[in-house]
Amino acid sequence: MKKYLNGKASPIVLLVDAHELSLSRTRDLLISSYPDSKIITAQSIEDILNKFPKLKIDLIVMDILLPNSPGETPQTATGINFLTHLLGNYPKLNIVIHSEQIRSLVPMKQKIYSHIGGFTVVNKTLASEEIITRVNWALEQLTYVKDIKDIKVIDSELELKPEWLKLVNLAFREGFKDKVIAKHMCVSERMVRHYWDRVQEALNIDCEELKNQGKNLRVITQIRAREAGLID
Known part of the structure; x- marks a missing residue:
């Protein structure tokens, strides 16, 4: 029998996917x-917590296409936010991203490379x-992120912050204007414009x-964001 972590042959695995x-x-x-x-198994962030x-x-x-609570619409931003939480608070946790939304991980590559535990990605369409x-x-604490393809439109040295991703999703997934986005994010409209910049x-x-x-400009931003995998 093959053994993994500290000689352990029976790992405890949390499997998360919104689709039954x-x-x-x-x-x-x-x-x-x-x-x-x-x-x-778990099917939402609430369930995981x-x-x-x-x-x-x-x-x-x-998967990174997840809802916050049961019955809500799964969103990539929700999964990305939770993954950011895991990387920041559980540096030794072993993680497999099993998803068709792999491109959404592009802005997180530097954080992933810094992760101590194992981290691999695999598209659901693979054998x-x-x-x-x-x-x-x-489980062997290796890192494999070759499938996270860099998108040329992104400056690899400029990390997209969570508030910027939230802005993109509120604008392009929810269809909100800047004034409403500002209320949702509890910031000024001026700060929203700064985020857009x-x-x-x-x-x-x-x-x-x-x-x-x-x-x-807004239409072009939406096109580029979709090409970069920031929105579905």
């Missing part, structure tokens, strides 16, 4: 590969054998050039 069918398939795959493991502190988790396998290989690597800088958008070309 995907959750069931992945759970069956993990059980067949790790018959002695304990698999705990109810279970996570009570268990000594060896590995979390999670079962490859998924289990990535899970094995994470920083997001556009991160996406290498030349605002003056676009204005001279008569193009809609």
